[in-house]
Amino acid sequence: MPESVPVAHEESPTGQRALRPAVMLGALGIVYGDIGTSPLYAFKEAVRAASAGAPPTPIAVTGAVSLILWSLILIVSIKYAVLILRADNRGEGGIVAMLALLGARHAKPGSWTGVLLVVGLVGAALLYGDGAITPAISVLSAVEGLKVEAPGLARFVVPITIAILIGLFLVQSRGVAFIGRIFGPVMLAWFVVLALLGLGGIWHAPQILAAANPLKAIEFLGHAGWHVSFAMLGAAFLAVTGGEAMYADLGHFGAGPIRASWFGLVLPALVIHYFGQGALLLVEPDAIENPFYRLSPDWAHYPLIGLATVATVIASQSIISGAFSLTQQSIQLGFLPPMRVVHTARHERGQIYVPMVNWLLAAATLSAVLIFGSSDALAGAYGIAVASLMAITTLLAALVALKWGYNPVAVLAVNGFFLLIDLVFLGANSVKLFEGGWFPLMLAALVAFLMLTWRKGNQLVEAARVSLRQPEGEFLEQLRRAPPIVLPGNAAFLSSATSAIPLHLSRFVERSHALHKRILIVTARYEEEPTLPRDQRAEVVVITPDITRVILRYGFMEDASVPDGLRCAVESKRLPPECLEDLTIFIGHETIIPKSDQRGMATWREEIYAFLLRNAERTGAHFCVPTRQLVEVGTEIEI
Incomplete structure (x- = not known):
C-alpha cells in the first residue's frame, strides 16, 4: 500500500456503507453527474485544439483519445479513487474538511499554517467559480444538440438554456428530494447509453483501440509543438473535471460505493464512449462539429437531447448542492458570515438550501451563458479553476500524510508525481486565461477575499472583546460590593469566549443594576470533527452557586442549537432541569466602528467587514434561539 496518503479509520462511515446497491446508485447521480456529462464537449475541444483549426487528422484523434484515457486513469482513478479518498476526516471529505483535519482554522497570521489556510480558502473559493461554470x-452543450438535427434552431439555444437554468435555481427552495429519487436511475441509463454509443463507433473503426497505448499521446504531444500541445492538454483536462466530486461527496456515500461505481460502471462507460467518438472522427472527420450527437443514429437524436438535458440538469444540481454544503461548513468554521440555511428534508442532514448562495450562483451562471453564448466559448473559461483546486488538494493531502506520520520520502515521491501532473494541466489551462479563464478566477478571488476579510475582522473584534471583558474575579467582587436587584427566572448570556465575562452581561448589570436569580454563560464552539455525539455536547463549569458556564461543542457539519445544547446538558445531568425554566437568552448586538489610526486591516476592508456583519444572519437565528426568549444588548466595538 502506498505510504503517501493516510488511511481512513476502520470504524469510519466510509467503511460501514460499502457496496450497498442503493448507495452506489445514488453516487452515480450525485458524484458522477459532472464528469459523466463531459463527453458532450471535452473530446470535441481536445481534437479541435490538437488540429489547430484544421480538419482532424488520425494522429490527432488517436492522440486526443489516448490523452483523455490516461488522464482518467492517472488523475481520477489512481489519485482520487485510490489515494485521496483515504484522507478522510472521520468519514467526511472536501477541502474544508481537510483544512479542519490540518488544524489550519486556528492558524496565526504569518505562520506556515496561516499560509496553508490562505491556500485552502483559495481552493474552497475555486469551487464557487467551478459551480458557476459547470x-x-x-x-x-446538451441543448446545442438541436443544432445538429435542425440548424435553424440555433438562435433558440441560449434562450432555452437560460429558461432551464432559471427553472433549476427556482426549485432549489423546495429541496432536491423529489429530484434526488431519479438521479441514480437516470444517470445509470445515461452511462449505459454512453457505452452503447461508443461501442457502435468502435465497431466501424476498431483501429482506434491503438489509443490505449500511452505512447500515442506522448508521440503526438512531442511532435505538435508546445503551443498546440498546451492547448490540447488544457482541452483534454475537461474530461476529468468533476473528478474532485469524489472527495467532496465522501461523507455522503463513503469510499466503497464511490470506488465501486467508478471502476464498475462510470470509467468503463466513459472510456468506451471516448473511443467511440474517436472512431467516428477517423471515419467522418467532418463530425468534429458535434461528435457526441453525430455518434447516435438519426432516429435517436431528439431522445438523446432530452436525456442529455436531464443528465446535465442533474450534474448542475450536484454542483449547486455542493456549493450549499461548502457554504454551511465554511460558516461553521468561521470562514464566511452566518447566512440563512434552510433544511429541506427532516431526516437528511445534507438536504439544505442557502438562499443567498443560490441567487448569487444563479446570477453568475446566467451571466456566463450570456457572456460566452456557447459551450465552445465556455470551454475556455472551464478547467483553470478545477486544475488549481486539484493541485491544492494534492498539496494538502501530502501535508495530511506527513501529519499522520507517513514516510516523508514516500509522500514526496507519490504526491510530488501527482502534483507535477496537476501543475502541467494548470499550466496548460492558464493559456486560456484571456479566453474566459478570468471569469471563474475572478469569482474565486472575490469569494476568497471575502473569506479572508471576514476571518481577519473576527480576529480583530475578538481581540477588542478580550480587552473589554471583565475578569471573573473582578465581576464577582463587583456583585459582592454592590449586590444587584434579583430578577425572577433564569438568564443565559451567549459568549464567544470560554473565560471572562461577556460584554453584554457586564453592560446589562451596569445599566440595570439587576441580575436574574440564576445565570448561565453559554459558549457554542465548532470543533474540527464533522460531528460529535450528544453525550459529549455539553461541558459545565460552576463559577458560583448561581453562575454557571456551559460550553456546547458541535461538529463543523452540524447546526449549533443553543436550546438543544442546554437540553443535552440537562439530559446528561450536568445541569439541573430548573435552569431551563422561564429562561431568557441574552446576546450581544455589536456595532463595528472602523478606525484608521489602529493596527488591523485597511479602513476600506474594515468597512467591508462591518457591511458583512450588518447583513449576516442574526446571532439568535443562527443559534436557533426562539424570538420570544431573546433579548439583544447593544455594544460598540472599534477595530
Missing part, C-alpha cells in the same frame, strides 16, 4: 457549459 451548469452553464453542461446545459448549453
